[in-house]
Each structure stands twice: as C-alpha cells, then as structure tokens.
Amino acid sequence: MKYFTKEYAESLQYTGLVDKYEAIENDLRDSDIEDLYKKMEGEFIEEERRAYDxxxxxxxxxxxxxxxxxxxxxxxxxxxxxxxxxxxxxxxxxxxxxxxxxxxxxxxxxxxNRGPFDEEEARELFKINYNMALEAKYHFPDWVYESVDNRLIALYYLPRDVYDKLKKISDENEEFVRKVDRLADENLYSQAIPDHMHDLLLLHDANLIKLEEREGDIFLYIRSECYLHTKDPIILKFVGGEYLEKEEMNLEVDSRGYSSTSFSYQETHNKGDHFEFHFLLNTFVDGGVKDIYLTIKARDLVEG
Structure with a gap:
C-alpha cells in the first residue's frame, strides 16, 4: 500500500472526534449533570414528537x-x-x-391511523440510548474515558480542556487524511486501469471468505452487497497471480457464509507488463480486530 495504509486507516478513526459534542466547564456537581440529563431528555422527546407527526x-x-x-x-x-x-x-x-x-x-x-404520541416511550428510549452510551468506550482514546465522567460523554459533553485536546488531535489527523487523499487523486487515479478491473474492485466492506491458488492463478471468493444478483460468492481471478504480501487473516466461515475478514481499501498500480493489486483488510485474529495487507501481482483480473 502506498496511500491507503494502516496509518491512514488509524488516522481516519481519529477524525471528527468532537463532532456532535459540546465543550463545558470542568468542575460540575452531580446536580449539574442531572440537569444536563433532563435538558437532553427533553430535547430528545421533542425531536421524537416532531418525527412522529x-x-x-x-x-x-x-x-x-x-x-x-x-x-x-x-x-x-x-x-x-x-x-x-x-x-x-x-x-x-x-x-x-x-x-x-x-x-x-x-x-x-x-x-x-397512528395513535397519540407516547412521551413515556420516548423517555424510555432516551434512557436506553443513554445507558448504551455509558457502556460504549470505543470512540475516544482510552485516556479520555479514564479522565472524564462517562455520564458527560454519554450526554455529548466534554470538559473544555479535553475538548480542545481532542480537537487538536482530530484536526491533525484530518490534515493527514486530506494530504493522502490529494496524493491519491493526483497519482493513483490517473493511471491507465482497464474499466473491467474498476467494476470488479468495488470491494469496500465486502467480505473475503476464501483464498485459493490453482494452475498459476489466484482466486478470491467474495461476498458483497455490490453483487446482490447472486447468492453465491463472486470469484475474482488474478491471472498469473503471485502473492507479494499476505498477512495472517481469519477466513473461518460462519453459518451464514461469512468470515471475519473484510475489505477496507484497495489500490491498483499499473506496472506496464503487469498490475499490482494492494488491499487493506480488517480481520478478527488473536481476540481483536486488526488491519492487514494483501498484495497480489497479476497480468489481469477477471471474474472467475
């Protein structure tokens, strides 16, 4: 990968960190947080009422x-x-x-034919969402959850000093992502790549269920929403394929026919007498999700 690397994917996770959050004074009593809860609850109920009507x-x-x-x-x-x-x-x-x-x-x-709006149901829904938000600790770096009252985070508030630090981190990562995107636009997408390859490489969030080598070719078996016309996996054939990089991945298939490995980004590089297909995937291995590389050198790419 030259552009959409693991570093790029990690930076992307830390963009927009304070979107939807408001900065608030650092020293808050329990009664202040309770007041914020009632305020947010009231706003939520009115939004639900407008949507219902x-x-x-x-x-x-x-x-x-x-x-x-x-x-x-x-x-x-x-x-x-x-x-x-x-x-x-x-x-x-x-x-x-x-x-x-x-x-x-x-x-x-x-x-x-709808009945009257149920305010208590909306109130209960807000409570459920709030309790779920209390348990969800994946949006921010760990140090945020260690230093901030999670009740505030669940209500979309952050202490001013924490908000400012996260805003700085977010801005830096957004600048890096924009730089990579600009370089990709200038260099990656200006190459001569056959249209049939573009059509076959619509793989974002597609599921990889099998890798196979046969008679000098490499085959990828894929399930994707882009191919809803078939219940069978789509097979991509890399003609004269050769692995340049293949990191450990989990291709164990569940009862629905899906694995724990999906595509995130891909790059195609025209090398004149062959193409290089670079993939960034995420896979569940060793008890956690990690980004991995898969790179294939081939003369052509066709549907197998």
Missing part, C-alpha cells in the same frame, strides 16, 4: 429515477405483520415503480 415522503421520488440502475435498489415482499422479506433487485422499471407506490401507500395508511 411528520408525514412520510416518497424518498426515492426526491432523487428521481433518471439515472436509476435496477441493480442499485432493492424490493421485497411484505408479510402480514408488515415486515419485508425476500429482498431482491427489481427486474424492470415497472416493477420498481409498483413497489414504490405500494410502499408509500402503506406508509401513509400507517401514518394516518
């Missing part, structure tokens, strides 16, 4: 269907309880339009 909109109608690709949308059947199942791509624009009309009709009927 807002009529549904035909979401897809906002954007229109002028550039719609049927492979990019899903339709489904509805059971007696109103839940959708058997999600699939529509076979025609007519089928898609029919699905939209029926979905919007159901949404309007549900809205028009």
């Amino acid at each position: 807002t009529p549904p909109v035909e979401i897809y109608g906002i954007f229109g269907d002028l550039e719609l690709a049927l492979k990019d949308v899903l339709i489904g059947d509805v059971d007696k309880k109103g839940y959708e199942y058997d999600l699939r791509n529509p076979e025609s624009l007519e089928e898609w339009n029919k699905y939209k009309e029926e979905s919007f009709k159901r949404d309007m009927e549900e809205f028009e």
